[in-house]
Amino acid sequence: METAKPMSLLVYGIINSVILALYAAGFSLTYGISGIANFSHGALYILSGFTAWNFMYAAGLPFYLAAPLSVIITAALGFLFYWVLLLRIRGIPLAELIVTFAAGVATLELLMWKGFYGIRYSLPLFMRGGVEIGMVAVDYQRVFILGTGVLLVVLLWLFVHHTKIGLAFRAMAQNERTALSVGIESDWIGSLSLSFGSALAAVAAMVVLPLGMMESAIGLEVLIYALAVAIVGGLESTLGMIVGSFIIGFGQVAAARYIGAKWMIIVPLAAIVLVLVVRPSGIFGKYKELEERV
Protein backbone atom coordinates (compact mmCIF):
# COMPACT_ATOMS: atom_id res chain seq x y z
CA MET A 1 0.00 0.00 0.00
CA GLU A 2 2.93 2.33 0.58
CA THR A 3 3.60 2.67 -3.12
CA ALA A 4 -0.05 3.40 -3.81
CA LYS A 5 -0.02 6.68 -1.91
CA PRO A 6 2.17 8.78 -4.17
CA MET A 7 0.53 7.04 -7.11
CA SER A 8 -2.95 8.09 -6.01
CA LEU A 9 -1.68 11.60 -5.40
CA LEU A 10 -0.47 11.62 -8.99
CA VAL A 11 -3.66 10.19 -10.49
CA TYR A 12 -6.10 12.32 -8.51
CA GLY A 13 -3.86 15.35 -8.91
CA ILE A 14 -4.05 14.97 -12.68
CA ILE A 15 -7.82 14.47 -12.60
CA ASN A 16 -8.32 17.50 -10.37
CA SER A 17 -6.10 19.58 -12.64
CA VAL A 18 -8.05 18.53 -15.73
CA ILE A 19 -11.29 19.53 -14.01
CA LEU A 20 -9.83 22.95 -13.25
CA ALA A 21 -8.59 23.25 -16.83
CA LEU A 22 -12.11 22.44 -18.08
CA TYR A 23 -13.51 25.19 -15.82
CA ALA A 24 -10.99 27.70 -17.09
CA ALA A 25 -10.95 26.78 -20.79
CA GLY A 26 -14.04 28.74 -21.82
CA PHE A 27 -13.19 31.79 -19.75
CA SER A 28 -9.65 31.84 -21.08
CA LEU A 29 -10.77 31.39 -24.68
CA THR A 30 -13.26 34.25 -24.57
CA TYR A 31 -10.87 36.59 -22.83
CA GLY A 32 -7.98 35.68 -25.08
CA ILE A 33 -9.93 36.40 -28.25
CA SER A 34 -12.19 39.32 -27.55
CA GLY A 35 -10.91 40.72 -24.27
CA ILE A 36 -14.27 40.19 -22.58
CA ALA A 37 -13.76 38.94 -19.05
CA ASN A 38 -16.91 36.86 -18.90
CA PHE A 39 -17.79 36.90 -15.22
CA SER A 40 -21.01 35.03 -15.93
CA HIS A 41 -18.96 31.96 -16.81
CA GLY A 42 -19.85 30.11 -13.61
CA ALA A 43 -23.52 30.96 -14.01
CA LEU A 44 -23.52 29.60 -17.56
CA TYR A 45 -21.87 26.43 -16.26
CA ILE A 46 -24.56 25.76 -13.71
CA LEU A 47 -27.34 26.96 -16.00
CA SER A 48 -26.38 24.41 -18.62
CA GLY A 49 -26.51 21.73 -15.93
CA PHE A 50 -30.06 22.72 -15.06
CA THR A 51 -31.03 22.88 -18.70
CA ALA A 52 -29.84 19.32 -19.16
CA TRP A 53 -31.63 18.25 -15.99
CA ASN A 54 -34.86 19.79 -17.22
CA PHE A 55 -34.53 18.10 -20.59
CA MET A 56 -34.06 14.79 -18.86
CA TYR A 57 -36.67 14.92 -16.12
CA ALA A 58 -39.23 17.39 -17.42
CA ALA A 59 -39.08 16.48 -21.12
CA GLY A 60 -37.97 12.86 -20.65
CA LEU A 61 -35.05 12.90 -23.05
CA PRO A 62 -32.14 10.51 -22.56
CA PHE A 63 -28.88 12.00 -21.32
CA TYR A 64 -27.00 11.58 -24.60
CA LEU A 65 -29.60 13.86 -26.24
CA ALA A 66 -30.05 16.26 -23.35
CA ALA A 67 -26.34 16.99 -22.97
CA PRO A 68 -25.61 18.16 -26.53
CA LEU A 69 -28.90 20.09 -26.58
CA SER A 70 -27.99 22.01 -23.46
CA VAL A 71 -24.50 22.70 -24.82
CA ILE A 72 -26.08 24.17 -27.95
CA ILE A 73 -28.57 26.22 -25.93
CA THR A 74 -25.82 27.59 -23.71
CA ALA A 75 -23.79 28.55 -26.77
CA ALA A 76 -26.82 30.35 -28.19
CA LEU A 77 -27.29 32.15 -24.87
CA GLY A 78 -23.71 33.38 -24.96
CA PHE A 79 -24.25 34.57 -28.52
CA LEU A 80 -27.45 36.44 -27.59
CA PHE A 81 -25.85 37.87 -24.47
CA TYR A 82 -23.28 39.55 -26.66
CA TRP A 83 -25.73 41.06 -29.14
CA VAL A 84 -28.36 42.13 -26.62
CA LEU A 85 -26.25 43.52 -23.78
CA LEU A 86 -22.52 43.57 -24.37
CA LEU A 87 -22.63 45.23 -27.77
CA ARG A 88 -23.83 48.47 -26.20
CA ILE A 89 -20.90 48.75 -23.85
CA ARG A 90 -18.20 47.13 -25.92
CA GLY A 91 -14.78 48.59 -25.34
CA ILE A 92 -15.37 49.77 -21.77
CA PRO A 93 -13.72 46.91 -19.85
CA LEU A 94 -15.17 47.91 -16.52
CA ALA A 95 -18.73 48.14 -17.78
CA GLU A 96 -18.34 44.79 -19.55
CA LEU A 97 -17.10 43.27 -16.34
CA ILE A 98 -19.91 44.67 -14.22
CA VAL A 99 -22.61 43.70 -16.70
CA THR A 100 -21.36 40.13 -17.13
CA PHE A 101 -20.91 39.75 -13.40
CA ALA A 102 -24.34 41.17 -12.64
CA ALA A 103 -25.96 38.95 -15.25
CA GLY A 104 -24.17 35.92 -13.79
CA VAL A 105 -25.16 36.66 -10.22
CA ALA A 106 -28.74 37.40 -11.28
CA THR A 107 -28.91 34.02 -13.03
CA LEU A 108 -27.55 32.21 -9.98
CA GLU A 109 -29.96 33.99 -7.64
CA LEU A 110 -32.90 33.27 -9.92
CA LEU A 111 -31.99 29.59 -9.98
CA MET A 112 -31.69 29.57 -6.20
CA TRP A 113 -35.02 31.34 -5.89
CA LYS A 114 -36.67 28.77 -8.14
CA GLY A 115 -35.46 26.16 -5.67
CA PHE A 116 -32.82 24.44 -7.71
CA TYR A 117 -30.72 22.87 -5.01
CA GLY A 118 -30.61 19.61 -3.17
CA ILE A 119 -29.88 15.97 -3.82
CA ARG A 120 -32.73 15.67 -6.33
CA TYR A 121 -30.84 17.67 -8.88
CA SER A 122 -27.95 15.69 -10.21
CA LEU A 123 -26.94 14.48 -13.62
CA PRO A 124 -26.41 10.76 -14.16
CA LEU A 125 -23.00 9.16 -14.52
CA PHE A 126 -22.15 7.95 -17.98
CA MET A 127 -21.15 4.56 -16.71
CA ARG A 128 -20.91 3.01 -13.30
CA GLY A 129 -17.89 1.12 -12.03
CA GLY A 130 -14.25 1.86 -12.31
CA VAL A 131 -10.77 0.77 -13.28
CA GLU A 132 -7.43 0.57 -11.55
CA ILE A 133 -4.69 2.81 -12.86
CA GLY A 134 -1.42 1.80 -11.27
CA MET A 135 -3.04 0.32 -8.16
CA VAL A 136 -5.35 3.32 -7.72
CA ALA A 137 -9.06 2.78 -8.10
CA VAL A 138 -10.62 5.39 -10.35
CA ASP A 139 -14.25 5.43 -11.44
CA TYR A 140 -15.14 5.61 -15.11
CA GLN A 141 -16.57 9.10 -14.83
CA ARG A 142 -13.20 10.53 -13.79
CA VAL A 143 -11.47 8.60 -16.57
CA PHE A 144 -14.03 10.09 -18.91
CA ILE A 145 -13.29 13.60 -17.61
CA LEU A 146 -9.61 12.99 -18.28
CA GLY A 147 -10.41 11.87 -21.82
CA THR A 148 -12.70 14.82 -22.47
CA GLY A 149 -10.10 17.26 -21.25
CA VAL A 150 -7.41 15.86 -23.53
CA LEU A 151 -9.81 15.60 -26.46
CA LEU A 152 -10.98 19.19 -26.00
CA VAL A 153 -7.45 20.55 -25.97
CA VAL A 154 -6.61 18.66 -29.16
CA LEU A 155 -9.85 19.71 -30.88
CA LEU A 156 -9.41 23.32 -29.86
CA TRP A 157 -5.87 23.34 -31.15
CA LEU A 158 -6.97 21.87 -34.48
CA PHE A 159 -9.89 24.28 -34.62
CA VAL A 160 -7.93 27.48 -34.10
CA HIS A 161 -5.12 26.41 -36.39
CA HIS A 162 -6.95 24.80 -39.29
CA THR A 163 -10.39 26.34 -39.73
CA LYS A 164 -11.37 29.73 -41.08
CA ILE A 165 -13.23 30.83 -37.98
CA GLY A 166 -10.39 29.59 -35.80
CA LEU A 167 -7.87 31.59 -37.78
CA ALA A 168 -10.12 34.63 -37.53
CA PHE A 169 -10.20 34.08 -33.76
CA ARG A 170 -6.43 34.16 -33.62
CA ALA A 171 -6.30 37.21 -35.84
CA MET A 172 -8.65 39.06 -33.49
CA ALA A 173 -6.58 37.99 -30.51
CA GLN A 174 -3.39 39.27 -32.07
CA ASN A 175 -4.55 42.60 -33.40
CA GLU A 176 -8.14 43.72 -33.67
CA ARG A 177 -7.59 46.62 -36.06
CA THR A 178 -5.52 44.67 -38.52
CA ALA A 179 -8.09 41.89 -38.38
CA LEU A 180 -10.77 44.46 -39.20
CA SER A 181 -8.80 45.73 -42.16
CA VAL A 182 -8.70 42.29 -43.75
CA GLY A 183 -12.45 41.92 -43.40
CA ILE A 184 -12.87 40.08 -40.12
CA GLU A 185 -15.83 41.66 -38.40
CA SER A 186 -14.98 42.12 -34.77
CA ASP A 187 -18.54 42.02 -33.39
CA TRP A 188 -19.24 38.80 -35.20
CA ILE A 189 -16.05 37.16 -33.94
CA GLY A 190 -16.56 38.61 -30.47
CA SER A 191 -20.02 37.11 -30.19
CA LEU A 192 -18.76 33.80 -31.57
CA SER A 193 -15.95 33.75 -29.03
CA LEU A 194 -18.44 34.35 -26.22
CA SER A 195 -20.67 31.59 -27.51
CA PHE A 196 -17.69 29.20 -27.81
CA GLY A 197 -16.64 30.05 -24.28
CA SER A 198 -20.17 29.37 -23.04
CA ALA A 199 -20.27 26.10 -24.94
CA LEU A 200 -17.01 25.05 -23.30
CA ALA A 201 -18.50 25.89 -19.90
CA ALA A 202 -21.49 23.71 -20.78
CA VAL A 203 -19.28 20.81 -21.89
CA ALA A 204 -17.37 21.06 -18.62
CA ALA A 205 -20.69 21.02 -16.77
CA MET A 206 -21.89 17.93 -18.65
CA VAL A 207 -18.85 15.87 -17.68
CA VAL A 208 -18.00 17.25 -14.24
CA LEU A 209 -21.46 17.83 -12.72
CA PRO A 210 -22.40 14.12 -12.50
CA LEU A 211 -19.71 13.78 -9.79
CA GLY A 212 -21.84 15.69 -7.30
CA MET A 213 -25.11 17.47 -6.96
CA MET A 214 -25.99 20.75 -8.56
CA GLU A 215 -26.50 23.93 -6.66
CA SER A 216 -26.18 27.59 -7.40
CA ALA A 217 -23.20 28.05 -5.11
CA ILE A 218 -21.11 25.92 -7.45
CA GLY A 219 -21.44 28.61 -10.08
CA LEU A 220 -19.41 31.09 -8.06
CA GLU A 221 -16.91 28.38 -7.20
CA VAL A 222 -16.36 27.58 -10.87
CA LEU A 223 -15.86 31.26 -11.63
CA ILE A 224 -13.37 31.57 -8.78
CA TYR A 225 -11.34 28.60 -9.96
CA ALA A 226 -11.40 29.82 -13.54
CA LEU A 227 -10.13 33.20 -12.39
CA ALA A 228 -7.48 31.65 -10.16
CA VAL A 229 -6.18 29.50 -12.99
CA ALA A 230 -6.23 32.46 -15.34
CA ILE A 231 -4.34 34.71 -12.96
CA VAL A 232 -1.76 32.07 -12.07
CA GLY A 233 -1.14 30.94 -15.63
CA GLY A 234 -1.40 34.21 -17.46
CA LEU A 235 -4.73 34.93 -19.10
CA GLU A 236 -4.02 34.83 -22.78
CA SER A 237 -1.88 31.77 -23.20
CA THR A 238 -3.32 28.27 -23.50
CA LEU A 239 -0.15 26.70 -22.16
CA GLY A 240 -0.34 29.02 -19.16
CA MET A 241 -3.92 27.94 -18.55
CA ILE A 242 -2.93 24.27 -18.53
CA VAL A 243 0.13 24.80 -16.33
CA GLY A 244 -1.86 27.04 -14.00
CA SER A 245 -4.56 24.43 -13.55
CA PHE A 246 -1.95 21.76 -12.87
CA ILE A 247 -0.25 23.88 -10.22
CA ILE A 248 -3.49 24.59 -8.41
CA GLY A 249 -4.88 21.10 -9.00
CA PHE A 250 -1.86 19.30 -7.58
CA GLY A 251 -1.50 21.85 -4.83
CA GLN A 252 -5.07 21.19 -3.75
CA VAL A 253 -4.78 17.43 -3.76
CA ALA A 254 -1.47 17.59 -1.91
CA ALA A 255 -2.91 20.00 0.66
CA ALA A 256 -5.93 17.76 1.17
CA ARG A 257 -3.66 14.74 1.61
CA TYR A 258 -0.98 16.13 3.91
CA ILE A 259 -2.59 19.00 5.82
CA GLY A 260 -6.30 18.30 5.75
CA ALA A 261 -9.18 18.68 3.33
CA LYS A 262 -10.34 21.96 4.82
CA TRP A 263 -7.13 23.67 3.73
CA MET A 264 -7.79 22.98 0.04
CA ILE A 265 -9.39 26.36 -0.32
CA ILE A 266 -6.18 28.11 0.73
CA VAL A 267 -4.28 26.78 -2.28
CA PRO A 268 -5.72 29.01 -5.02
CA LEU A 269 -5.40 32.05 -2.75
CA ALA A 270 -1.79 31.27 -1.85
CA ALA A 271 -0.93 30.50 -5.47
CA ILE A 272 -2.39 33.80 -6.63
CA VAL A 273 -0.60 35.87 -4.02
CA LEU A 274 2.71 34.11 -4.66
CA VAL A 275 2.48 34.48 -8.43
CA LEU A 276 1.43 38.13 -8.19
CA VAL A 277 4.32 38.95 -5.92
CA VAL A 278 6.91 37.11 -8.00
CA ARG A 279 5.62 37.51 -11.55
CA PRO A 280 2.62 39.83 -11.83
CA SER A 281 1.91 38.89 -15.42
CA GLY A 282 1.35 35.24 -14.57
CA ILE A 283 3.71 32.39 -15.25
CA PHE A 284 3.28 32.42 -19.00
CA GLY A 285 2.24 36.02 -19.47
CA LYS A 286 4.33 37.85 -22.01
CA TYR A 287 5.71 41.36 -21.76
CA LYS A 288 2.86 42.73 -23.82
CA GLU A 289 0.39 41.47 -21.28
CA LEU A 290 2.56 42.83 -18.52
CA GLU A 291 1.99 46.24 -19.98
CA GLU A 292 -1.75 45.77 -19.93
CA ARG A 293 -1.97 44.34 -16.50
CA VAL A 294 0.56 46.24 -14.44
Add this chain to the structure above:
Amino acid sequence: MPEVQTKYRKKRLDRGIKARVDTIFAVASYGDLLYLLLPRALPVLGLLILPLLLTGYWGKVLVYTCVYGLLALSWDFMASCGLFSLGQALFFGFGAYFAGTLNHYFHLPPAVTLPVATMGGGLLSAALLGPVVRLRGVYFAMVTLMLPILLRKMIDTTGVFGGAHGISRLAPFPSDLLAAYLAVLVFLFCLFAFRRIISSDYGLVLIAIRDDDRAVMSGAINIYSRKIQALFISGAVGAFAGALMTHHYQFLGMSAFALDYSILPVAAVALGGQGTFAGAALGSLILVPLSEALRALGGLRIAIYCGILIVSIIVLPEGVFHYVARKYHQFERVVEVK
Protein backbone atom coordinates in the same frame (compact mmCIF):
# COMPACT_ATOMS: atom_id res chain seq x y z
CA MET B 1 -34.61 64.34 -53.67
CA PRO B 2 -36.31 64.39 -50.29
CA GLU B 3 -37.76 67.70 -49.25
CA VAL B 4 -35.56 69.72 -46.94
CA GLN B 5 -37.21 69.82 -43.55
CA THR B 6 -36.54 72.10 -40.67
CA LYS B 7 -34.78 70.32 -37.90
CA TYR B 8 -34.62 71.27 -34.30
CA ARG B 9 -32.01 70.62 -31.72
CA LYS B 10 -31.74 71.19 -28.00
CA LYS B 11 -29.53 74.05 -27.02
CA ARG B 12 -28.10 74.01 -23.52
CA LEU B 13 -27.06 77.13 -21.67
CA ASP B 14 -25.32 77.25 -18.32
CA ARG B 15 -27.06 79.31 -15.69
CA GLY B 16 -25.28 82.59 -15.16
CA ILE B 17 -24.49 81.93 -11.55
CA LYS B 18 -21.30 80.08 -12.02
CA ALA B 19 -18.25 82.23 -12.52
CA ARG B 20 -15.71 80.23 -14.47
CA VAL B 21 -14.81 77.69 -11.80
CA ASP B 22 -16.89 75.08 -10.05
CA THR B 23 -16.04 76.40 -6.61
CA ILE B 24 -16.30 80.14 -7.17
CA PHE B 25 -19.78 81.58 -7.57
CA ALA B 26 -21.06 85.03 -8.35
CA VAL B 27 -24.02 85.29 -6.03
CA ALA B 28 -26.27 88.24 -6.71
CA SER B 29 -29.39 87.62 -4.68
CA TYR B 30 -30.97 85.46 -2.00
CA GLY B 31 -32.43 83.44 -4.82
CA ASP B 32 -28.98 82.64 -6.10
CA LEU B 33 -27.86 81.79 -2.60
CA LEU B 34 -30.74 79.38 -2.16
CA TYR B 35 -30.10 77.93 -5.58
CA LEU B 36 -26.62 77.01 -4.44
CA LEU B 37 -27.37 76.05 -0.86
CA LEU B 38 -30.57 74.05 -1.14
CA PRO B 39 -29.24 71.00 -2.96
CA ARG B 40 -26.48 70.75 -0.38
CA ALA B 41 -28.36 71.67 2.77
CA LEU B 42 -31.66 69.87 2.19
CA PRO B 43 -30.29 66.30 2.12
CA VAL B 44 -28.09 67.03 5.13
CA LEU B 45 -30.99 68.45 7.15
CA GLY B 46 -33.21 65.63 6.03
CA LEU B 47 -30.73 63.00 7.11
CA LEU B 48 -30.22 64.73 10.46
CA ILE B 49 -33.95 64.85 11.20
CA LEU B 50 -34.80 61.37 9.94
CA PRO B 51 -33.42 59.42 12.94
CA LEU B 52 -35.88 61.29 15.16
CA LEU B 53 -38.84 60.52 12.91
CA LEU B 54 -38.09 56.94 12.03
CA THR B 55 -38.23 54.36 14.76
CA GLY B 56 -38.43 50.61 14.84
CA TYR B 57 -38.19 48.88 11.50
CA TRP B 58 -37.61 51.93 9.32
CA GLY B 59 -35.02 53.18 11.80
CA LYS B 60 -33.08 50.02 11.07
CA VAL B 61 -33.50 50.69 7.36
CA LEU B 62 -31.96 54.12 7.86
CA VAL B 63 -28.90 52.58 9.50
CA TYR B 64 -28.78 50.06 6.68
CA THR B 65 -28.90 52.86 4.11
CA CYS B 66 -26.03 54.71 5.75
CA VAL B 67 -23.95 51.54 6.06
CA TYR B 68 -24.42 50.69 2.39
CA GLY B 69 -23.85 54.35 1.59
CA LEU B 70 -20.50 54.18 3.36
CA LEU B 71 -19.56 51.13 1.33
CA ALA B 72 -20.59 52.89 -1.86
CA LEU B 73 -18.53 55.95 -0.90
CA SER B 74 -15.51 53.79 -0.22
CA TRP B 75 -16.02 52.06 -3.58
CA ASP B 76 -16.16 55.41 -5.32
CA PHE B 77 -13.02 56.58 -3.53
CA MET B 78 -11.09 53.54 -4.67
CA ALA B 79 -12.47 53.87 -8.17
CA SER B 80 -11.29 57.46 -8.39
CA CYS B 81 -7.70 56.24 -8.28
CA GLY B 82 -8.32 53.45 -10.75
CA LEU B 83 -8.90 50.55 -8.37
CA PHE B 84 -12.15 48.93 -9.41
CA SER B 85 -13.27 46.52 -6.76
CA LEU B 86 -15.88 43.79 -6.84
CA GLY B 87 -15.28 42.89 -3.22
CA GLN B 88 -16.32 45.67 -0.89
CA ALA B 89 -17.50 42.82 1.35
CA LEU B 90 -13.84 42.21 2.17
CA PHE B 91 -13.57 45.52 4.04
CA PHE B 92 -16.98 45.09 5.59
CA GLY B 93 -16.09 41.59 6.79
CA PHE B 94 -12.76 42.72 8.24
CA GLY B 95 -14.44 45.44 10.25
CA ALA B 96 -17.20 43.11 11.40
CA TYR B 97 -14.79 40.40 12.51
CA PHE B 98 -12.44 42.85 14.21
CA ALA B 99 -15.24 44.42 16.22
CA GLY B 100 -17.07 41.17 16.89
CA THR B 101 -14.08 39.18 18.11
CA LEU B 102 -12.73 42.03 20.24
CA ASN B 103 -16.11 42.36 21.87
CA HIS B 104 -16.70 38.66 22.31
CA TYR B 105 -13.29 37.47 23.50
CA PHE B 106 -12.01 40.57 25.31
CA HIS B 107 -15.36 42.13 26.30
CA LEU B 108 -14.41 45.55 25.00
CA PRO B 109 -17.24 48.08 24.61
CA PRO B 110 -18.24 49.48 21.20
CA ALA B 111 -16.52 52.77 22.06
CA VAL B 112 -13.22 50.86 21.84
CA THR B 113 -13.99 48.26 19.21
CA LEU B 114 -15.30 50.71 16.61
CA PRO B 115 -12.08 52.78 16.29
CA VAL B 116 -9.87 49.71 16.59
CA ALA B 117 -11.86 47.87 13.92
CA THR B 118 -11.76 50.91 11.65
CA MET B 119 -8.00 51.28 11.87
CA GLY B 120 -7.34 47.54 11.93
CA GLY B 121 -9.63 46.90 8.98
CA GLY B 122 -7.98 49.66 6.99
CA LEU B 123 -4.49 48.39 7.76
CA LEU B 124 -5.39 44.79 7.05
CA SER B 125 -7.03 45.61 3.71
CA ALA B 126 -4.06 47.75 2.69
CA ALA B 127 -1.65 44.98 3.70
CA LEU B 128 -3.62 42.21 2.02
CA LEU B 129 -4.32 44.06 -1.21
CA GLY B 130 -0.92 45.77 -1.17
CA PRO B 131 0.79 43.25 -3.46
CA VAL B 132 -2.15 43.44 -5.85
CA VAL B 133 -2.29 47.21 -6.48
CA ARG B 134 0.16 46.69 -9.31
CA LEU B 135 -2.69 45.09 -11.23
CA ARG B 136 -5.02 47.19 -13.29
CA GLY B 137 -8.71 47.22 -14.09
CA VAL B 138 -10.14 43.79 -14.71
CA TYR B 139 -7.33 41.95 -12.98
CA PHE B 140 -7.65 43.89 -9.76
CA ALA B 141 -11.41 43.35 -9.86
CA MET B 142 -10.87 39.60 -10.22
CA VAL B 143 -8.70 39.40 -7.12
CA THR B 144 -11.05 41.52 -5.03
CA LEU B 145 -13.99 39.39 -6.13
CA MET B 146 -12.26 36.22 -5.02
CA LEU B 147 -10.95 37.30 -1.64
CA PRO B 148 -14.20 37.65 0.35
CA ILE B 149 -15.60 34.44 -1.11
CA LEU B 150 -12.46 32.51 -0.25
CA LEU B 151 -12.27 34.02 3.24
CA ARG B 152 -15.89 33.11 3.82
CA LYS B 153 -15.15 29.52 2.85
CA MET B 154 -12.10 29.50 5.08
CA ILE B 155 -14.13 30.58 8.09
CA ASP B 156 -16.74 27.98 7.19
CA THR B 157 -14.27 25.10 6.90
CA THR B 158 -11.77 25.96 9.64
CA GLY B 159 -14.42 27.08 12.13
CA VAL B 160 -12.44 30.02 13.52
CA PHE B 161 -14.30 32.96 15.11
CA GLY B 162 -17.52 31.08 15.53
CA GLY B 163 -17.33 29.32 12.15
CA ALA B 164 -20.57 28.79 10.31
CA HIS B 165 -22.73 29.53 13.37
CA GLY B 166 -21.21 32.90 14.08
CA ILE B 167 -21.09 34.70 17.40
CA SER B 168 -24.24 36.18 18.84
CA ARG B 169 -25.14 38.39 21.81
CA LEU B 170 -22.50 41.01 21.21
CA ALA B 171 -22.71 44.29 23.11
CA PRO B 172 -25.28 46.62 21.51
CA PHE B 173 -25.12 50.40 21.34
CA PRO B 174 -26.62 52.17 24.37
CA SER B 175 -29.61 53.19 22.28
CA ASP B 176 -30.90 52.81 18.75
CA LEU B 177 -31.02 56.56 18.34
CA LEU B 178 -27.30 56.80 19.09
CA ALA B 179 -26.54 54.11 16.52
CA ALA B 180 -28.68 55.87 13.92
CA TYR B 181 -27.01 59.23 14.57
CA LEU B 182 -23.57 57.64 14.50
CA ALA B 183 -24.32 56.08 11.13
CA VAL B 184 -25.81 59.26 9.68
CA LEU B 185 -23.05 61.55 10.95
CA VAL B 186 -20.22 59.33 9.77
CA PHE B 187 -21.96 58.94 6.42
CA LEU B 188 -22.28 62.70 5.98
CA PHE B 189 -18.75 63.26 7.24
CA CYS B 190 -17.32 60.78 4.74
CA LEU B 191 -19.38 62.23 1.92
CA PHE B 192 -18.10 65.75 2.42
CA ALA B 193 -14.58 64.71 3.45
CA PHE B 194 -14.16 62.61 0.32
CA ARG B 195 -15.43 65.44 -1.85
CA ARG B 196 -12.93 67.74 -0.19
CA ILE B 197 -10.07 65.26 -0.51
CA ILE B 198 -10.73 64.57 -4.16
CA SER B 199 -10.73 68.25 -5.08
CA SER B 200 -7.50 68.91 -3.20
CA ASP B 201 -4.03 68.38 -4.67
CA TYR B 202 -3.85 64.98 -3.09
CA GLY B 203 -7.06 63.91 -4.81
CA LEU B 204 -5.87 65.38 -8.08
CA VAL B 205 -2.94 62.96 -8.02
CA LEU B 206 -5.32 60.07 -7.34
CA ILE B 207 -7.49 61.03 -10.31
CA ALA B 208 -4.40 61.40 -12.45
CA ILE B 209 -3.38 57.85 -11.50
CA ARG B 210 -6.75 56.64 -12.76
CA ASP B 211 -6.49 58.57 -16.00
CA ASP B 212 -2.84 57.93 -16.87
CA ASP B 213 -0.65 56.22 -14.35
CA ARG B 214 2.46 56.36 -16.48
CA ALA B 215 2.33 60.13 -16.69
CA VAL B 216 2.09 60.27 -12.90
CA MET B 217 5.03 57.90 -12.56
CA SER B 218 7.07 60.09 -14.84
CA GLY B 219 6.26 62.96 -12.48
CA ALA B 220 8.32 61.09 -9.86
CA ILE B 221 5.31 60.14 -7.77
CA ASN B 222 5.17 56.66 -6.33
CA ILE B 223 1.77 55.52 -7.58
CA TYR B 224 1.81 52.27 -5.61
CA SER B 225 2.17 54.02 -2.29
CA ARG B 226 -0.64 56.42 -3.27
CA LYS B 227 -2.86 53.52 -4.25
CA ILE B 228 -2.14 51.78 -0.96
CA GLN B 229 -3.04 54.97 0.90
CA ALA B 230 -6.32 55.12 -0.98
CA LEU B 231 -6.89 51.45 -0.14
CA PHE B 232 -6.30 52.20 3.52
CA ILE B 233 -8.79 55.05 3.54
CA SER B 234 -11.56 53.18 1.78
CA GLY B 235 -10.75 50.01 3.69
CA ALA B 236 -11.12 51.90 6.95
CA VAL B 237 -14.47 53.35 5.90
CA GLY B 238 -15.73 49.92 4.82
CA ALA B 239 -14.48 48.38 8.05
CA PHE B 240 -16.27 51.03 10.09
CA ALA B 241 -19.48 50.15 8.28
CA GLY B 242 -18.93 46.49 9.13
CA ALA B 243 -18.16 47.18 12.79
CA LEU B 244 -21.22 49.41 13.15
CA MET B 245 -23.46 46.82 11.60
CA THR B 246 -22.08 44.04 13.81
CA HIS B 247 -22.80 45.93 17.01
CA HIS B 248 -26.15 47.08 15.75
CA TYR B 249 -27.17 43.53 14.92
CA GLN B 250 -25.35 42.09 17.94
CA PHE B 251 -24.37 39.24 15.68
CA LEU B 252 -21.21 38.27 13.84
CA GLY B 253 -21.26 35.63 11.14
CA MET B 254 -20.00 34.58 7.74
CA SER B 255 -22.69 36.71 6.18
CA ALA B 256 -20.35 39.67 6.75
CA PHE B 257 -18.50 38.48 3.65
CA ALA B 258 -21.72 37.97 1.69
CA LEU B 259 -22.09 39.01 -1.92
CA ASP B 260 -24.69 41.68 -1.01
CA TYR B 261 -22.03 43.93 0.40
CA SER B 262 -20.02 43.68 -2.79
CA ILE B 263 -22.84 44.05 -5.30
CA LEU B 264 -24.95 46.75 -3.73
CA PRO B 265 -22.24 49.43 -3.50
CA VAL B 266 -21.36 48.88 -7.15
CA ALA B 267 -25.04 49.02 -8.09
CA ALA B 268 -25.51 52.19 -6.04
CA VAL B 269 -22.59 53.93 -7.72
CA ALA B 270 -23.64 52.74 -11.17
CA LEU B 271 -27.14 54.07 -10.55
CA GLY B 272 -26.06 57.34 -8.95
CA GLY B 273 -23.06 58.14 -11.08
CA GLN B 274 -19.39 57.77 -10.48
CA GLY B 275 -16.77 60.24 -9.41
CA THR B 276 -18.64 62.80 -7.33
CA PHE B 277 -19.48 60.77 -4.21
CA ALA B 278 -22.82 62.57 -4.18
CA GLY B 279 -23.82 60.11 -6.88
CA ALA B 280 -22.81 57.17 -4.70
CA ALA B 281 -24.75 58.61 -1.76
CA LEU B 282 -27.80 59.30 -3.90
CA GLY B 283 -27.65 55.82 -5.41
CA SER B 284 -27.64 54.12 -2.04
CA LEU B 285 -30.38 56.44 -0.72
CA ILE B 286 -32.54 55.25 -3.62
CA LEU B 287 -31.54 51.59 -3.75
CA VAL B 288 -31.54 50.51 -0.12
CA PRO B 289 -35.03 51.71 0.86
CA LEU B 290 -36.28 50.36 -2.47
CA SER B 291 -34.80 46.97 -1.72
CA GLU B 292 -36.36 47.01 1.74
CA ALA B 293 -39.70 47.70 0.15
CA LEU B 294 -39.04 44.72 -2.11
CA ARG B 295 -38.11 42.49 0.81
CA ALA B 296 -41.27 40.48 0.28
CA LEU B 297 -39.60 39.04 -2.79
CA GLY B 298 -36.99 37.44 -0.53
CA GLY B 299 -34.20 35.78 -2.42
CA LEU B 300 -34.86 37.78 -5.54
CA ARG B 301 -33.39 40.94 -4.05
CA ILE B 302 -29.87 40.42 -5.37
CA ALA B 303 -31.25 39.50 -8.76
CA ILE B 304 -33.13 42.80 -8.78
CA TYR B 305 -30.01 44.76 -7.84
CA CYS B 306 -28.25 43.10 -10.72
CA GLY B 307 -31.09 44.01 -13.04
CA ILE B 308 -30.94 47.65 -11.91
CA LEU B 309 -27.17 47.57 -12.33
CA ILE B 310 -27.36 46.31 -15.91
CA VAL B 311 -30.15 48.65 -16.93
CA SER B 312 -28.52 51.71 -15.40
CA ILE B 313 -25.16 50.97 -16.99
CA ILE B 314 -26.73 50.52 -20.40
CA VAL B 315 -29.46 53.17 -20.34
CA LEU B 316 -27.97 55.95 -18.24
CA PRO B 317 -24.23 55.34 -18.14
CA GLU B 318 -23.49 58.71 -16.54
CA GLY B 319 -25.74 58.02 -13.56
CA VAL B 320 -28.76 59.74 -12.06
CA PHE B 321 -26.75 62.36 -10.19
CA HIS B 322 -24.89 63.67 -13.22
CA TYR B 323 -28.13 63.74 -15.18
CA VAL B 324 -30.01 65.67 -12.50
CA ALA B 325 -27.10 68.02 -11.90
CA ARG B 326 -26.96 68.84 -15.58
CA LYS B 327 -30.66 69.57 -15.70
CA TYR B 328 -30.34 71.72 -12.59
CA HIS B 329 -27.43 73.78 -13.83
CA GLN B 330 -28.53 74.36 -17.41
CA PHE B 331 -31.39 75.87 -19.33
CA GLU B 332 -32.59 73.90 -22.26
CA ARG B 333 -34.39 75.26 -25.21
CA VAL B 334 -35.19 74.08 -28.67
CA VAL B 335 -33.60 75.97 -31.52
CA GLU B 336 -33.86 75.60 -35.25
CA VAL B 337 -30.97 74.05 -37.07
CA LYS B 338 -29.83 76.37 -39.82
